[in-house]
Amino acid sequence: MHSWRIGVGAVLLGLITVMAIAAPLLAPFDPMAISGPPLLPPDASYLLGTDMLGRDVLSGMIHGARVSLIVGLVSALCSAGIGITVGAIAGYFGGAIDRALVRFTEFFQVIPSFMFVILLVAILTPSLLSITLAISVVIWPPVARLVRSEFLTLKTREFVEAARSLGLSHGSVIVREILPNAMPPVLAVGSLMVATAILTEASLSFLGLADPNMTSWGYMIGSARPVFRHAWWLSVFPGLLLFLTVLSITLLSEGLGDKSNPSLRGQAGH
Amino acid sequence: MSLLRIEDLRIALPKGGDRAFAVDGVSLHVDQGETLCVVGESGSGKSLTASAIVGLLPSRSLRVAGGRILFEGSDTLRMSSRELQDLRGGRVGFVFQDPLSSLNPLERIGKQVEEVLRQHRWTGDHRQRVLEMLSAVQLPSPESLVEAYPWQLSGGQRQRVMIATALATRPSLLVADEPTSALDVTTQAQILELLRDLTKQHGIALFLITHDFGVVARMADRVAVMKSGKLVEYGTRDAVLRTPREAYTRKLLDAVPPLRAGPARPAGEPVLKATGLTKSWVTRGSLFRPGRTVAALKNVSMSLGHGNTLAVVGESGSGKSTLARVLMCLTGADSGQADLVGINANYLGLRSRDLATVRRNIQLVFQDPYASLNPRRRIGAAVAQGPLAQGEKPGAVHARVAELLGKVQLDPSAADRYPNEFSGGQRQRIAIARALAMRPRVLIADEAVSALDVSVQAEILTLLKDIQRDEGLSMIFVTHDLRVAARMADQVIVMQSGCVVEQGAMQDVLTAPQHHYTAALIDAVPSLPSISVQQ
CATH class of the missing domain: 3.40.50.300 (P-loop containing nucleotide triphosphate hydrolases)
Structure with a gap:
């Protein structure tokens, strides 16, 4: 049941990743340079047409994959790092530490997240680093809550008490006993966060808050807005690629989520 | 029809x-x-x-x-x-x-x-x-x-x-x-x-x-x-x-263990003594309900002699598991003291980093063999964990793991497998090996055979008796089952609502219970001889 999702998701995402890594080899033109007449519809030499300045759309899309994937992966990793640390400490120690950390998490949750990202990027000036940072700061609270609840149930399990009674330190109980058992749901949510981060980056670029030195899908869609009615190819193709990327990640995440749920594991044959 | x-x-x-x-x-x-x-x-x-x-x-x-x-x-x-x-x-x-x-x-x-x-x-x-x-x-x-x-x-x-x-x-x-x-x-x-x-x-x-x-x-x-x-x-x-x-x-x-105890073995020097243990749980109240205080232990004292087995018997809520957890320092006591005689006087209330000697000397076997092993850790690593945490050399620990698995009658190849490949009885053997790896003086078994089938239960009890004899272990056996207690223990304490209502040699308590609660417990045991009674 979940295996086809993992398969399709992995193949799609693999292709996009290869495209991002090999971008300079695959792209027919420099994505930032004027390489032909403006607003040329798709034809044999410009497979997906050109934009208002005569830049090749296909090349832009291929290079844009780099921004999307880097922002997606790095901010998901950073926010997973923050979320797991906060959640694990809150869940394991409980009491006053827990209450303080939960309040801290809620503080981030009650701020409208997209406004917060815009604010951070605007203050830090748009660049790949500041965008990634801003997204990580905003999307970690759900991870922290999930990890905390996993820790709350796992820490009362007998194997954790057994580890404590063998004299293991708090650190190794957290990292080596509880965390591996708490990871499967975190992985599923984490991969969904990659998708969220990619979409947030695209939205930022759409609003013009993009790294000016790099092409990104959201920037391409955003800048094509005024000419959408007579140059549809400028927004449709990057939009499709964005859609496929997020879809592949979502499929992967759902597949992994089902796989980590033991109550669904037995139904694989149905 | x-x-x-x-x-x-x-x-x-x-x-x-x-x-x-x-x-x-x-x-x-x-x-x-x-x-x-x-x-x-x-x-x-x-x-x-x-x-x-x-x-x-x-x-x-x-x-x-x-x-x-x-x-x-x-x-x-x-x-x-x-x-x-x-x-x-x-x-x-x-x-x-x-x-x-x-x-x-x-x-x-x-x-x-x-x-x-x-x-x-x-x-x-x-x-x-x-x-x-x-x-x-x-x-x-x-x-x-x-x-x-x-x-x-x-x-x-x-x-x-x-x-x-x-x-x-x-x-x-x-x-x-x-x-x-x-x-x-x-x-x-x-x-x-x-x-x-x-x-x-x-x-x-x-x-x-x-x-x-x-x-x-x-x-x-x-x-x-x-x-x-x-x-x-x-x-x-x-x-x-x-x-x-x-x-x-x-x-x-x-x-099915008969409800009959042998004479108590001669008690050695006491190895573990506790006096005046008291512990209560406070449940936090809400807007509509005042908080409650539940006394889990009321002034409980016990003493365990070297090479002996002490059974702690009682029904759910009697405080017997709390006693085990307090002695293990998994839960703090409100007052009272416990001494590991000759090693660590009054060890309760030590900070967790100072508990190393206690951890080495007292070990616990839990009730549920399905919950007490980390599902993502190989058996060998689980058994080696304690000694490694105490700073023993990996080579020596590795050899000891193989020896311990043999001692609990498991194949040495078990070390490379995960807990889900083992039955309940086998898992309990692994848990015993893990406890023994610390070379403890005292082994506490908290309802260690309650989750097992009778025939497996009998095997584990025999194994524990053999190990006790070979290693000179002292044991505390926490159980609700008088038949199991009778089979294992020399001494017994009977607990009810956090109090010790009776204590003494297992045989004496079974044949001549002094407290009416003990008598009720003994009466209630569904044992085989009752066939003849009910003809």
Whole structure:
């Protein structure tokens, strides 16, 4: 049941990743340079047409994959790092530490997240680093809550008490006993966060808050807005690629989520 | 004609299971008003057989592959789901093991009992029937009880409610699946008595599933012994219990520890002493409810002699597990002190980083072997964990792991496997090896065999005795089961609501209990000799 999702998701995402890594080899033109007449519809030499300045759309899309994937992966990793640390400490120690950390998490949750990202990027000036940072700061609270609840149930399990009674330190109980058992749901949510981060980056670029030195899908869609009615190819193709990327990640995440749920594991044959 | 006749029932397991049929060619019958006990260890197919009677197989991957189940003359395997619904709770009542999870926590007791009457279109006055049933199961003040919620009742009371519900529609058959396994012994005895009286009084047939031969001796007219889906032995109670034909039945019977203790071994120097331990739990109140203080330990003192075994006996809520956890420093005590004699005087209240010597000297074996091993850690790593955390050299630890696995009679290749590849008994051996890896002076076993089948239980108890003799270990054996305590212990302390009500040599306490609670506990043990008493 979940295996086809993992398969399709992995193949799609693999292709996009290869495209991002090999971008300079695959792209027919420099994505930032004027390489032909403006607003040329798709034809044999410009497979997906050109934009208002005569830049090749296909090349832009291929290079844009780099921004999307880097922002997606790095901010998901950073926010997973923050979320797991906060959640694990809150869940394991409980009491006053827990209450303080939960309040801290809620503080981030009650701020409208997209406004917060815009604010951070605007203050830090748009660049790949500041965008990634801003997204990580905003999307970690759900991870922290999930990890905390996993820790709350796992820490009362007998194997954790057994580890404590063998004299293991708090650190190794957290990292080596509880965390591996708490990871499967975190992985599923984490991969969904990659998708969220990619979409947030695209939205930022759409609003013009993009790294000016790099092409990104959201920037391409955003800048094509005024000419959408007579140059549809400028927004449709990057939009499709964005859609496929997020879809592949979502499929992967759902597949992994089902796989980590033991109550669904037995139904694989149905 | 029999009320219920099961003929050559086969229930197929999905492909890749450990056997082809979960229930394989079982034929049984239950006559009007009689009690049939179906006995077997876990996985013997006894519960599935009962579920099949009313079409309640737990998973869609299980299906009936053959046979007939005739109830009052008609085959339930051929009934429509509508007809089965009328049967369930109507002509056939059910009582399950866990009375808490079988009751809806959000609905009042009265409504839940009435539900079954409404479902089966009971013609008389519903409320009156509910009150009648609640008093029939001897619940106090039924009028106020109908307004109560399940969490306000004790486990025994909940099981009485379940019985009231099951019998409300005057069924001709009551199926009870381990109805008393989750209850304390004294409650268990009362519930069994109630079941027997009610079924005999109203001529209801009882299909009773149990793993406990003590229950069989108390309840059965006839007995069916099952193993791996097959019927091993089938006959009247006295025939099966006194002159069993099959080796398997004899093995099960022999595994039941008799309620008899040997003389206490001479006590060595005390190794672990505790005085005046007190611990209470404070539940935080809410806006509507004041906080409560529950005393788990009240001024408890104990002393464990070298090479001896001390049993801590009591029912749930008596504080026996809290005592184990306090001695292990897994829970702090409010006051009192504990000494590891000659090593660490008054070790309670040490910070966790200063507990190393305590951890080395006292080790714990937990109740549930399925929960006490980290599912993502190989067996070898689990056993090696403690010594490595204490800073022993990896090479020496590795050799010791192999030796320990041998000592608990597991193959050394077990070290590279994960816990899910082992049975409950094997897991408990692993947990024992993990505890022994620390070379402790004191081993605390907290209900260490309660979750195991009797034959496995007997093996683990023998193993623990052997290890104790070889290693000169001192043991604290926390258990609710007097039979297990009698088999293992030299000394015993009996606990009730956080207090020690009696202590002394196991043999003396069993033969001449001083406290009435101890006497009640001993009386309530369903043991085999009670057959002759009840003739």
